[in-house]
Every structure is written in C-alpha cells, then in structure tokens.
Amino acid sequence: MKAFRVETGLVAPLGQANVDTDQIIPKQFLKSIKRTGFGDYLFDAWRFLDEGDIGVTPDERRLNADFVLNQPRYQGAAVLLARDNFGCGSSREHAVWALMEYGFVAVIAPSFADIFHGNCFKNGLLPIILDEATVDGLFAQVQAQEGFTLTIDLERQRIVLPDGGEIAFELVPMHRRKLLEGLDDIGLTLAEAERIRAFEAAHLARHPWLAQDLAAGA
Amino acid sequence: MATLYDKIWADHLVGERGDGQSLIYIDRHLLHEVTSPQAFAGLRLAGRDLWRRQANLATPDHNVPTDNRGAGVAGIEDPVAREQVETLDANCRRHGVLQFDIHDARQGIVHVIGPEQGATLPGMTIVCGDSHTSTHGAFAALAQGIGTSEVEHVLATQCLAQAKARNMAVRTRGALPPGVYAKDLALALIGRIGTAGASGHTIEYMGEAVRGLSMEGRMTLCNLSIEAGARAGLVAVDDTTLAYVHGRPFAPKGTLWNAAESHWRSLRSDPDAAFEQTMEIDAAALVPQVTWGTSPEMVTGVDGCTPDPAKAADALKADGWQRALSYMGLAAEQPITDIRLDRVFIGSCTNARLEDLRIAAGLVAGRRLAPNIKQALVVPGSGLVKQAAEAEGLADVFSKAGFEWRAPGCSMCLGMNPDRLPPGEHCASTSNRNFEGRQGYGGRTHLVSPAMAAAAAVTGHFTDVRVLL
Ligand code: SF4
Numbered sequence: 001m002k003a004f005r006v007e008t009g010l011v012a013p014l015g016q017a018n019v020d021t022d023q024i025i026p027k028q029f030l031k032s033i034k035r036t037g038f039g040d041y042l043f044d045a046w047r048f049l050d051e052g053d054i055g056v057t058p059d060e061r062r063l064n065a066d067f068v069l070n071q072p073r074y075q076g077a078a079v080l081l082a083r084d085n086f087g088c089g090s091s092r093e094h095a096v097w098a099l100m101e102y103g104f105v106a107v108i109a110p111s112f113a114d115i116f117h118g119n120c121f122k123n124g125l126l127p128i129i130l131d132e133a134t135v136d137g138l139f140a141q142v143q144a145q146e147g148f149t150l151t152i153d154l155e156r157q158r159i160v161l162p163d164g165g166e167i168a169f170e171l172v173p174m175h176r177r178k179l180l181e182g183l184d185d186i187g188l189t190l191a192e193a194e195r196i197r198a199f200e201a202a203h204l205a206r207h208p209w210l211a212q213d214l215a216a217g218a
Numbered sequence: 219m220a221t222l223y224d225k226i227w228a229d230h231l232v233g234e235r236g237d238g239q240s241l242i243y244i245d246r247h248l249l250h251e252v253t254s255p256q257a258f259a260g261l262r263l264a265g266r267d268l269w270r271r272q273a274n275l276a277t278p279d280h281n282v283p284t285d286n287r288g289a290g291v292a293g294i295e296d297p298v299a300r301e302q303v304e305t306l307d308a309n310c311r312r313h314g315v316l317q318f319d320i321h322d323a324r325q326g327i328v329h330v331i332g333p334e335q336g337a338t339l340p341g342m343t344i345v346c347g348d349s350h351t352s353t354h355g356a357f358a359a360l361a362q363g364i365g366t367s368e369v370e371h372v373l374a375t376q377c378l379a380q381a382k383a384r385n386m387a388v389r390t391r392g393a394l395p396p397g398v399y400a401k402d403l404a405l406a407l408i409g410r411i412g413t414a415g416a417s418g419h420t421i422e423y424m425g426e427a428v429r430g431l432s433m434e435g436r437m438t439l440c441n442l443s444i445e446a447g448a449r450a451g452l453v454a455v456d457d458t459t460l461a462y463v464h465g466r467p468f469a470p471k472g473t474l475w476n477a478a479e480s481h482w483r484s485l486r487s488d489p490d491a492a493f494e495q496t497m498e499i500d501a502a503a504l505v506p507q508v509t510w511g512t513s514p515e516m517v518t519g520v521d522g523c524t525p526d527p528a529k530a531a532d533a534l535k536a537d538g539w540q541r542a543l544s545y546m547g548l549a550a551e552q553p554i555t556d557i558r559l560d561r562v563f564i565g566s567c568t569n570a571r572l573e574d575l576r577i578a579a580g581l582v583a584g585r586r587l588a589p590n591i592k593q594a595l596v597v598p599g600s601g602l603v604k605q606a607a608e609a610e611g612l613a614d615v616f617s618k619a620g621f622e623w624r625a626p627g628c629s630m631c632l633g634m635n636p637d638r639l640p641p642g643e644h645c646a647s648t649s650n651r652n653f654e655g656r657q658g659y660g661g662r663t664h665l666v667s668p669a670m671a672a673a674a675a676v677t678g679h680f681t682d683v684r685v686l687l
Contacts (some may be wrong), residue, residue: 016415017538019511022653025633031281031298033255033305051659052683054298083534085414088447091349092253093365111414114449115349115363118380122367172238172381183366186266189241189375192233196377199232199243207341209247209478210468213272214337215316217627 001124003182006103008151011080012069018037018081020089021116028053036095037099045086059105073146077212081138082109087116106152108159110135122174122185126154128169139214154180221385221491222452225484226360230343236301241377245342246359249276249315249369250328251306252634253347257370258309265518268313269376274607275312275337276317278303278333279327280634284597284624290320299634318562326600326626329353333437334600340455340482343649346621350650352443352444352565355438355451357459360420362450383420383449387493390425392502397684400435401569401648401667403427403443405507407499409517416448419495422487422544423453427501433462434573441568445514454486459685498664504521504587506642508554508680509652509665511542516652518554520670520682526550545654546662547642556665557678561641562594563657564621564668566631569648570599579612581686587620592620595637597629619676631660646674 029041032054033103044052047069049062052185063070069077080099086109096119099107106126120127141161142148146186154176159167177183189196204211220228232241254276261267268274281299291307296301303320308318324331328348332338336353343360345351354361364378371376388407394400410416411448421443423436431439443451444621453459460479463469470478503521508649516539518524524543527550530536543550544671548557553604564570575598587594596616598604604626607613630637631649633656639645639659648671649656654665666674673683 007304015534015537016541017385020651020653022632022651022656026655026659027632030634031222031296031302033259033302035256035259045655045659048274050535085412085417085447088413089349089445089651091347093256093367096365111417113414113447114383114417115365119365119367122365133555174235174238175502185379186264186374188235189371189377190266190418191381191502192235192241193375196232196241196243196269196375200376202242203230207337207478207481209474212468212470214275214468215314 001184002184004105004124004126004154004179006151006153006155007078009074009105010032010074010152011075011079011081011082011142011148013139014068015020015083015139017083018085018088019060021087021092021095022089024087024095025092028090030094035097036101038098042102043067076103078103079087079150079152080104080107081135081142082107086112088113091115091169093122096120096125101126107139110134120180124179124182126152126179128152128159130167130169134167177197219488219491221493222358222422222454222485222489223360223385224491226341226343226392227382229341232502236485239379239381241379242343244345244376244378245273245373246337246344247274247372248328248332248344248351249274250280250348251278251302252280253366254309254369255302255305256366257347257373260370261373264551265317266374268373268551271314273376274315275332276306276315277325277328277331278306278320280628280632282627283635284627284629286638287320287625292599295636300377304372321437323601323605326603327567327570327628329441330571330603331356333433334466334602336463336469338460339463339469341485346376349444350441350568351440352448352451353437353567355443356433356438357463358452358455358482360450360452360536363444365617372494380662381454384418384494386416386419386421386448386497388421388423388497388499390423390427390499390501391424392500394427394501394504397669397687398504398506399669400431400438402504402507403499403501404439405509405517405665406504407497408442408446408514409507410448411497413445413515414447415448416443419448420450420452421446421448423451425501428453429456432573433458437571438568445650455482470566503531505685506667506670508670510537510546510548510554511539512545512654513542514650514652514665516542520554520680522554524550524552525550557644558590558679559591560592560638561645561673562591563630563645563649564671565595565597565599565629566649567599569649569668572603573602573608573646575612579615579670581669581683582619582621583615584617587675590678591675592633594675595624595630596621597624598626600626621675630657632656639663646671646680
C-alpha cells in the first residue's frame with residue numbers, strides 16, 4: 001500500500017446524502033477477479049447515459065454531461081466532497097478500488113458507513129469526517145471558486161485551504177499510522193501469532209463444540 | 219451489567235493491538251465467489267496460508283443462474299461471471315475449504331445455508347465478505363460483513379482488527395398483528411431512524427414481538443440491520459433458538475450439545491445493562507410497509523402516500539426525495555396502492571426461507587397472477603429449501619398461479635446473474651435494497667414482505683395483505 005503524507009488536489013462536490021456502494025461501482029463490474037480495472041466504471045450509472053459492462057471502455061460510451069465529475073472544471077479531481085452516510089450498503093471493497101483508480105486520494109463527508117470507512121484504510125484512501133457546517137462551507141467554496149484545491153496534510157491532521165486557512169480533522173491513531181506508513185494489516189496481526197495461537201487453544205478448550213472441522217464433513 | 223454484544227466481544231477478545239484497535243477471534247468464516255478471489259490472490263502473492271482451514275464454508279450464490287442448472291458451471295453464460303465461480307472452486311480445492319458448489323443440493327445463498335447447516339451457532343463470531351452477514355445475529359452470534367482485505371486478513375489470521383461498536387437496543391412493545399411480519403418491523407425501524415441511524419452500533423432486538431418471531435423472522439430482522447447502518451444485529455438465545463439449531467448437520471451432539479446449551483443460555487443482556495442508544499417501537503400498531511424510493515429509509519405504510527418534497531424538513535432531504543421520485547417515476551403524494559407493478563421477486567437472503575415461501579404460497583393458493591404482471595419469480599434461498607418446498611407442494615401452488623419456480627441463488631436481488639429487472643419497470647421485491655439500478659439497470663424496486671409481494675402479484679398493484687388474509 002502506498003504511503004499517504006501530504007496530497008494536494010482539485011475538489012469535486014457530490015451533493016446527495018446516502019451515496020451507496022451500488023452507485024459507486026454497480027454490480028456488473030464485481031464479476032472481475034482482479035483488484036484493478038474499476039476506475040473507468042466509477043459512478044457508472046451516473047457518469048454515463050448507457051449501461052456499461054466489463055471491457056467496454058469509456059470512449060465507446062455516451063457521457064452524461066450533467067454529472068458533476070464530467071464537468072470540465074472538475075477534471076482531474078482528487079478530493080471528493082460528499083454528504084452524510086457516504087458508502088452505505090454493500091460491503092464491496094471494489095468501491096474503494098474504483099475511487100482510488102479514478103484518482104481520488106481522499107473523501108470528505110460528515111459521516112461514512114462503517115464497512116466502507118474500514119475498507120478505505122486497507123487501501124490508502126483517506127476518509128475525512130468533518131462537521132456538517134464545515135462541509136456546508138466547503139460545498140459553498142467549491143461551487144463559488146473554479147479550480148478550488150485542498151492540501152491534505154495527514155501528518156499534521158490538517159486540511160489547508162487555498163487562502164492558507166486550516167481545518168483540523170480527527171483520526172484514530174492506528175488509522176493514521178497505517179496510512180502514513182502504508183502498513184500491511186495482515187503483517188501487523190501476524191506479528192501477534194503467538195498470542196492468537198494461545199487464545200485459540202484456550203477458546204476452543206472452553207467451547208469444545210467450536211473445534212469441529214467443517215471440511216471433514218458433518 | 220454487560221450487554222449480549224459486550225459478552226460475545228469479551229469472549230473473543232484476543233487482546234488490544236496497542237493502537238485503539240482490538241483483535242477479535244473469528245469462529246466462522248463464510249465465503250462466496252464475489253468478494254473472495256482477490257483475497258485468495260493476495261494470500262498467494264504474500265506466500266501465506268489459511269490459519270484455520272476448517273472454520274471456512276463457501277458457496278457460489280451471486281453469479282449462479284437460477285435456471286438451466288443441470289449444465290453446472292458451464293451453464294453460466296457470461297464468461298467473466300463463470301471465471302469467478304470457477305475461481306472459487308479452484309481456491310476451495312487448493313486450500314481444502316468445504317464448499318457447496320453449484321452441483322451440491324446444499325448450495326444456496328450463503329446467509330441461508332450457514333444457519334440451515336448448523337454452521338452458524340449461538341455465541342460465535344461470524345464474518346463474510348458480504349454486508350448481510352448481519353443475518354446470523356438472529357442466533358446471538360456476532361456476525362459482521364467485511365470487505366475483501368478483511369476477508370484476506372481473516373483467512374490468514376483468523377482474527378479481525380477493529381474497535382468495539384456501541385450498544386443500541388431496539389425494544390418492541392406488543393406483538394405483531396396478523397399480516398405484519400419481521401420485514402415490516404425492520405423497514406418501519408429503518409424508516410424511523412434512517413439508513414445511518416445505527417451507524418457505529420450493534421443493535422440488540424428485544425421485546426414481545428421479537429420473542430414471538432420464528433428463527434426465520436429473526437433472520438429477516440437481523441438481515442436488515444445493515445440497512446439501518448448497524449455493524450451487526452443480535453437477538454438473545456431462547457428456546458426458539460435452541461429448537462432450531464438442535465439436530466442440524468454441524469450442530470454439536472450428545473454431551474457437546476449439553477455443554478454448548480448451558481453456555482448459549484447465558485447469551486443475553488443483563489437486566490441492568492446499559493445501551494448508548496435505545497429505540498422503542500410499538501409493534502402492535504404497525505401496518506405492512508412498502509418502500510417508495512431509492513433507499514430503504516424511503517418507506518411508508520401500505521395505507522400511505524409518497525411524500526411531497528416541498529414538505530421536507532430541509533433542502534438536502536427535499537432534493538433526495540425529488541431525485542428518488544423522479545428515478546422511480548412517481549409523483550408526490552401518490553397513494554402506495556396506486557403503484558402499478560410489472561414484476562414480482564420473492565427471494566434473497568432476507569426472505570427466501572421455507573417460512574417465507576409458505577406465507578407467500580398461502581396467499582397465492584387459488585389465485586392467479588394479475589394480467590399486468592410480466593414475470594413473478596420465486597427463488598428459494600437454498601437447495602434444501604427448494605426440496606422442502608417442493609415436497610410440501612408449495613412449488614405447485616406457485617406454478618399453478620403463474621409464478622416461475624427457480625433454483626437457488628441471489629437472483630434478482632442484485633442481478634449479477636441473468637435475472638434482472640428491466641429499465642423503468644416496477645418490482646415488488648422481498649429483497650433488501652432498493653438502490654438505483656440494484657435489481658437491474660434503471661429498474662424500480664419496492665421492498666416488501668413475502669406476503670405483500672404475493673398480494674401484489676395477484677392484484678397487480680400494492681394491496682394491503684390484511685384484506686386478503
Ligand atoms: S441475496 Fe442479495 S443481499 Fe443477500 S447475499 Fe445475495 S446479493 Fe447479497
């Protein structure tokens with residue numbers, strides 16, 4: 001996983017609440033067994049006027065000129081400004097993969113759905129939670145000012161505005177460290193293998209009915 | 219002083235990782251073809267093996283067709299989907315994971331087969347790369363949906379690293395009236411608190427209406443916890459739980475059962491346990507629910523109307539309602555019973571168990587599909603549900619009435635397989651998500667109980683099922 005320290009990027013506003021992962025990456029793209037190839041289909045049903053499928057490239061499609069990400073002023077956006085409960089619904093991690101492959105490094109919203117929020121940190125996408133009023137303010141600025149960019153300084157947990165003003169944000173220390181160092185979660189846990197093994201032995205002794213081997217058949 | 223969630227958490231806590239996150243031991247890991255291939259590939263890349271092969275159970279469900287099943291994997295027309303199912307086959311073979319493959323009579327939707335096999339047991343921690351893993355909470359198991367990276371993490375470590383959620387109690391008062399089911403209770407709750415209402419919480423469902431539900435009903439209720447934003451849903455163990463589990467293929471037997479039972483009986487919140495949030499619902503006053511919009515919180519009673527965006531509390535909400543109404547092709551303040559339907563789908567991990575099919579068949583018996591219904595699918599949740607329903611004559615009831623009786627799978631719940639809702643068409647569906655395009659590109663989904671879906675199928679529009687009972 002690539003480390004995240006300081007990123008500066010154009011901001012794109014997505015105004016509706018409860019954006020679900022079915023919208024972020026529709027089901028037909030989940031057939032892939034790869035981790036890549038989803039960026040072209042981000043927000044597929046909103047970005048395009050026709051129905052897409054794996055293997056059909058964006059230049060063969062009819063673009064929905066009204067959709068925010070298709071507007072010329074938001075081309076190359078790297079920060080997505082969103083509303084409440086972003087990423088609700090399906091647990092599909094493909095949603096995070098699609099956002100990142102499209103070019104987003106961070107999503108700012110008043111709240112995120114739990115599974116999506118967790119999935120972000122496994123991949124290096126930074127979900128930033130800010131209070132409603134601050135998000136409202138950012139929406140107003142993005143709309144008022146073409147080329148509105150933000151600098152996200154993860155080390156200092158600050159968003160730096162174009163005028164030099166700063167907005168602080170909270171992050172669980174571990175989440176911050178994982179993104180900063182690009183840490184492999186599995187490696188971290190396996191460092192505790194001894195402890196897990198000891199727990200497992202005691203747990204299965206305490207609850208012997210859990211020691212069954214499914215693969216051995218019923 | 220502990221809640222049920224606190225107790226299961228403590229029983230599985232390996233330790234703190236020193237970073238605000240805890241390591242939780244996972245007893246059962248369920249797998250399906252869509253969210254596991256990248257996890258297995260990641261393991262291979264890192265040269266890692268499975269921590270506890272025998273804790274895993276897999277089945278293909280999202281991509282499998284619901285007809286032409288004799289052809290097996292070769293019957294999957296879409297080559298990309300076929301490769302995904304073949305990849306699950308190969309991964310399970312390579313790692314020695316038990317799989318009910320496409321030919322197995324026990325194959326089905328992963329959340330239906332776990333309980334059916336007794337692979338889901340009270341007090342367990344259960345994960346699956348699927349948000350509706352919350353279903354298994356009906357057994358007082360801490361069951362959570364996870365992403366693909368976490369699937370890989372659990373395969374490699376048998377643990378999940380996470381922070382503990384908060385406790386939320388949903389207390390029901392009174393019993394559900396006739397014609398009103400677990401589905402209606404869940405939808406009414408989501409309508410009340412919103413799709414983010416239980417974010418960061420584990421919900422425990424309590425009270426007379428919950429105690430009165432069968433395990434099937436409790437599974438429906440817990441299944442929809444995720445649509446309220448909850449991390450998981452739980453129902454405490456009682457005689458109903460134990461009676462369901464007893465005798466299942468993977469359930470403990472003999473002295474092991476006795477030991478398990480005495481532990482399981484302790485799986486309830488202490489009377490004075492503290493919940494960070496409490497929600498009360500008057501179950502006795504509920505009416506059958508129907509969603510009108512593109513989020514499960516956009517729901518009302520069958521006796522209600524679509525809302526008027528002009529009357530929304532704020533501009534953001536008004537905009538959301540307006541968008542939903544226009545996607546759904548509905549007007550403001552349109553009576554729910556006026557909505558004309560094109561298709562009916564009875565299936566999904568929410569409502570495709572035997573009890574659901576019995577309830578729907580009970581309404582369908584002696585009636586026929588309304589002429590405007592182009593297709594009505596009944597898709598049992600598993601091969602064993604299908605067999606049982608056929609043995610009871612339910613399949614005949616549906617077929618005689620004009621329904622299509624299919625083979626098990628996710629089917630039109632999400633339309634990754636050939637069962638799709640065409641653009642612009644309205645579907646009465648017993649599934650769990652009415653998101654834009656969920657059942658098919660441009661499709662318009664209305665979430666209802668199996669009884670309401672059956673009533674809609676025979677009348678052609680939403681009908682209060684209580685008048686047909
Ligand atoms: S039935 Fe629907 S919700 Fe359930 S696992 Fe399948 S696709 Fe997901």
